[in-house]
Structure formats: C-alpha cells, structure tokens
Amino acid sequence: MEAEHPPPAAGQLVVVGGGIAGVTCAEQLAIHFPSEDILLITASPVIKAVTNFKQVSKVLEEFDVEEQPSTLLENRFPNIKVIESGVKQLKSEEHCVLTEDGNQHLYKKLCLCAGAKPKLICEGNPYVLGIRDTDSAQEFQKQLTKAKRIMIIGNGGIALELVYEIEGCEVIWVIKDKAIGNTFFDAGAAEFLTSKLIAEKSEAKIAQKRTRYTTEGRKKEAQTKGSAGNIGSALGPDWHEGLNLKGTKEFSHKIHIETMCEVKKIYLQEEFRISKKKSLTFPRDHHNQSVTADKEIWPVYVELTNGKIYGCDFIVSATGVTPNTGPFLCGNNFDVGEDGGLKVNDHMHTSLPDIYAAGDICTASWEPSPVWQQMRLWTQARQMGWYAAKCMAAASVGESVDMDFSFELFAHVTKFFNFKVVLLGKYNAQGLGSDHELILRCTKGQEYVKAVLQNGRMMGAVLIGETDLEETFENLILNQMNLSAYGEDLLDPNIDIEDYFD
Ligand SMILES: Cc1cc2nc3c(=O)[nH]c(=O)nc-3n(C[C@H](O)[C@H](O)[C@H](O)COP(=O)(O)OP(=O)(O)OC[C@H]3O[C@@H](n4cnc5c(N)ncnc54)[C@H](O)[C@@H]3O)c2cc1C
Ligand SMILES: NC(=O)C1=CN([C@@H]2O[C@H](COP(=O)(O)OP(=O)(O)OC[C@H]3O[C@@H](n4cnc5c(N)ncnc54)[C@H](OP(=O)(O)O)[C@@H]3O)[C@@H](O)[C@H]2O)C=CC1
Secondary structure (H helix, E strand, O other): OOOOOOOOOOOEEEEEOOOHHHHHHHHHHHHHOOOOOEEEEEOOOEEEEEEEEEEOOOOOEEEEEEEEEHHHHHHHOOOEEEEEOOEEEEEHHHOEEEEOOOOEEEEEEEEEOOOEEEOOOOOOOOOEEOOOOHHHHHHHHHHHOOOOEEEEEOOOHHHHHHHHHOEOOEEEEEOOOOOOOOOOOOHHHHHHHHHHHHOOOOOOOOOOOOOOEEOHHHHHHHHHHOOOOOOOOOOOOOOOOOOOOEOOOOOOOOEEEEOOOOEEEEEEHHHHHHHHHOOOOOOEOOOOOEHHHOOOOOOEEEEEOOOOEEEEOEEEEOOOEEEOOOOOOOOOOOOEOOOOOEEEOOOOEOOOOOEEEOHHHEEEOOOOOOOOOOOOOHHHHHHHHHHHHHHHHHHHOOOOOOOOHHHOOOEEEEEEOOEEEEEEEOOOOOOOOOOOEEEEEEEOOOEEEEEEEEOOEEEEEEEEOOOOOHHHHHHHHHHOOOOHHHHHHHHOOOOOHHHHHO
16 A cells, blocks of 8 residues: 655545435535535535434434435535536546536545446346445336346345335345345344244335435436436335335235345347247246246346246346446556455555555455455445545645544444444454354344354444434443453343443
C-alpha cells in the first residue's frame, strides 16, 4: 500500500457514486472542507441520502434512506457539486477521471464508491433477473404480475425477503445448503424462521422496518429526467414496501424449497421441447409428477443438480454481488481482493496514490478486530463512506487518524419474516473453528437467542424477536468479560441479565 503522505496533487476532492457510501463521503468532505468544492460524480439520476440517523447504542445504528434528486444534496451542502454522468475511465497516473458527457475532472484525492452488481447465475438470459436498484426491482414486479410460478436461486438476504413477501405465485426456492438463510443464520435459527414461513402469513400488513427506505425523490425526478440505461444505486431496507409483489394466482403463499442443489442447466421453451423429443428421461417434481407430464407450457425450464426439472415463468438470481470495478477502472493496477473488490487498508486507501474506496466496491484488507467482518450492507457503506472522508481530510493536512469505532464490532439490525433480527460480532462463530460454545434460548414463534462464547468470552450473538438484549450483549462482546461463572444462566429468562452487567 502507498505511503500515507504523498506530495499534494492539483485538482479537486472527487467522489464517484451516488449511493450511501458516496453521498456520506461527499457530505463529510463538504463539512471538513467548507471552502472547497467537492465533486460527486454519479451515473444514476438520483442519490441516496441517510436521514433520521440515530446511534441506538455504541455500535448499533438506525436510519432511514431516501432516494432524492441531486439538487437536494446541493441545496443542503452548497459546496457539493453533483455531476450526473457515469465515469467511463479512470486515469490514475494523470489523477483524472473521464465522464460519459465528454468532460474530464482532475482530482487531488478520489474516493471510489461505485457499489456492486448482482452476480447472476447466467448472464444475458432474459429469463434470469437480478435485483439491485429501483429499475430492476420494478422490472421484477412487472414480470411477477404475469407469473404463476417463479424460481428463486440463492439463500441470502434477497431470497429471504422475497420468499416471505411474494403472494399469488408459486415459488420454487433453490438453495445450496441444508437450511434457509445461510448468510445470516445457522440451522437452529433457520428452523425457527422456517416454521414462521410455513405458518399462515398474518393478514395484518407487515409493520414498518426499523430502517426505512423511500423513493419519493426518485418519483419526482423520474418524471422530469427519466433514467433509462443508468446504473442505479443498491436498494436496501424495505425496498419491497410499496411494490405490489403479487402474481396471478389467488392463494397467499406456496413455497417449495429444494435444498442442497444448484442450477445445472436452463432450457428455453423450444430447447426443452427438442430435448423432450430426444426422449430424455426427466425425473419427478415435488408433486411426484413427471415434469414431462406437466400440462403447463413454461417459458423456461431449469434442471437442478439433484436431477429435478421445473418449468417456470422466470428465475430470480439472488446469488450475491460482485464489486463494480470495471470497465471504467481498466488499465489501473489496483490490488484486488479474492471477492473482486478494491483492497483498502485501515485508512480506506486503495493500492494507488490518492485513491480511496468505500462501500460495496471495496474489500477491507486490514487486520480486523476479532469480532468484526465485512458484509456488503447499508450500514457498512455509510460507516466506510464517513470514515473514508475523515481519512482523506486527515491525509490532506498530514495528520493521522485512528480506526473508527464502528469497525470494532460487527452489528446489523434488520427484519426477516417480520421478526426483528440483530446480528452481533461472530454471530455464526465465523472463523472460530470448533473452539467455541453456543448458548441458546428459543420460544417458538416468539424469539430465538443465541450467544457464541469462546474461552468464556462472548464473541457473537443472534437475537431474533423483541429480545431487548442487544445493548447488554453488545457491551459483553466489547468488554470481553469472563462469563464462565454464569453458564446457562446467561440466557435464563427469569434472570434480568441487564442488572448483572449494565
Ligand atoms: C434488494 C436489496 C436489498 C438490500 N437490503 C439491505 C438491508 O435490508 N440492509 C442492509 O444493510 N443492506 C441491504 N442491501 C445492501 C445495501 O443496499 C448495499 O450494501 C449498499 O447500498 C451499498 O452502497 P454503496 O454506496 O456502496 O453502493 P450503491 O448503492 O450500489 O451505489 C453505487 C453508486 O455508484 C454509481 N456508479 C456505478 N458505476 C458508476 C460509474 N462508472 N460512474 C459513476 N457512478 C457510478 C451508481 O449509480 C450508484 O449511485 C440490500 C441490497 C439489495 C440489492
Ligand atoms: N436485510 C438485509 O440485511 C439484506 C441484505 N441484503 C444484501 O444485499 C446484497 C445482495 O443480496 P443477495 O443477492 O441475497 O446476496 P447474499 O450474499 O446475501 O446471498 C447470496 C446467496 O446466494 C448463494 N449463491 C451464490 N452463488 C450461487 C450459485 N451459483 N447457486 C446457488 N446459490 C448461490 C450464496 O451461497 P454461499 O454463501 O454458500 O455462496 C448465498 O446464499 C448482499 O450484500 C446482502 O447482504 C439483501 C437483502 C436484505
């Protein structure tokens, strides 16, 4: 990685990307440098702004996110100038970025916050959809209104949200694992949630998530500018609120889960017909019916690695993201992580001079705290954008800065299947090997509490439901108090552990 204080270069402070990371970074730079112009270059017609930010405990935070026209950001920060044009090329040796509108912008320091793209199981197939931004979510909704059966591939955040929200359309959910939600849960928590999924979905409409997401600004903006062809920023909490996720059928939920398998081959209707003619023998589907006996003619057929074949209207590939590092970064010799992200050090600095990166585009490459890990989430995009600005400001005046406290402990609050979910530290004992113990408390349909301990110290926790334990557990993980003496009492519902530890 580059030395901390290179000779100052000419040009402006430039941020690329109008998502949470880029906007937060630009806002903080505008505060640190009130007399300088900050340039925010973004490919999307709207920006993402964090509103109603609340620090609920040492590391847990809540905020709403609004899609807003960029003029609102410029009004709030008169020294931010937004350029609505994609960067087509970075010339790092010349300290300059070229934009689609034909202009070039010199930078003295640059922060890349261009997010990530869905990692699809099959690129270029019109029946395979990814969900990332408002446009792709709307396209998905449009297709769903005509659908009788869809297939969802993947076992992470998007899949978990979709299977719960979709109504009036049969869902075949294909996962590589034995249990649902592998990116967030172990088998115990998955079982707790599966029973909720199977149970009749409550008629009461889902309560508002803690973190809210609104697109009012975008609606107004879209009327005036349109947004065709632009890369939008990622959705986030409550993205499906206000989208009517209903298929053509009258039933509420019909979900079939195919575990421990992947997609082997996708056939378009015509290809499938030809294959059938060649009298390929197809196995049975979940109704124990030969798929060749399925009277329905589907636009697309999917063969799974367990041998089953399903016809469906379309496929949602909810199979993770790839950092958005090209082609606008081609020709620059960045150090890149295994996941394809731009490697950043503990000052959010990439391997190239004067270039920082934050949010989904980057790969945290510092020695992390034992209870923090990177996940491409909204909160981390905000924290990284904020901290990158602080580091850029400090480097500009030759000062050093300590790692921000938010990277001390991984903390994520969200909602799955209408349950509040709090994940802390090594919530799935990630990287702890077999050298750990789990303490569990579960009341079916109400709460699931799991504490991960190593050598008597709490290393992580999963809290599902209204447990009210997050602050106490956060403290216990941060202060690494020896809890050996408490044993199972730690989760005894009759003992108010707050009295012990707060
Ligand atoms: C459906 C969905 C649901 C989600 N739900 C949650 C959730 O509940 N909780 C949570 O914490 N996280 C959630 N996430 C993840 C979260 O949205 C992302 O981690 C976060 O928004 C990433 O922010 P970012 O600023 O790094 O990137 P992005 O939001 O992707 O922003 C990237 C920006 O860069 C711009 N850009 C791209 N290329 C260029 C270019 N060449 N030139 C100029 N500009 C460019 C784009 O236009 C965009 O403005 C969800 C994601 C999705 C897709
Ligand atoms: N409430 C929240 O916090 C939400 C957060 N998000 C975030 O948005 C981003 C995108 O979400 P999402 O796409 O769900 O990504 P995630 O990373 O959450 O999940 C991807 C899932 O797809 C699986 N997978 C990967 N490749 C394949 C494949 N070829 N075939 C089958 N399965 C595969 C992964 O399994 P494996 O892990 O074994 O590779 C994993 O289960 C993520 O950063 C996510 O954290 C999204 C929605 C809600």
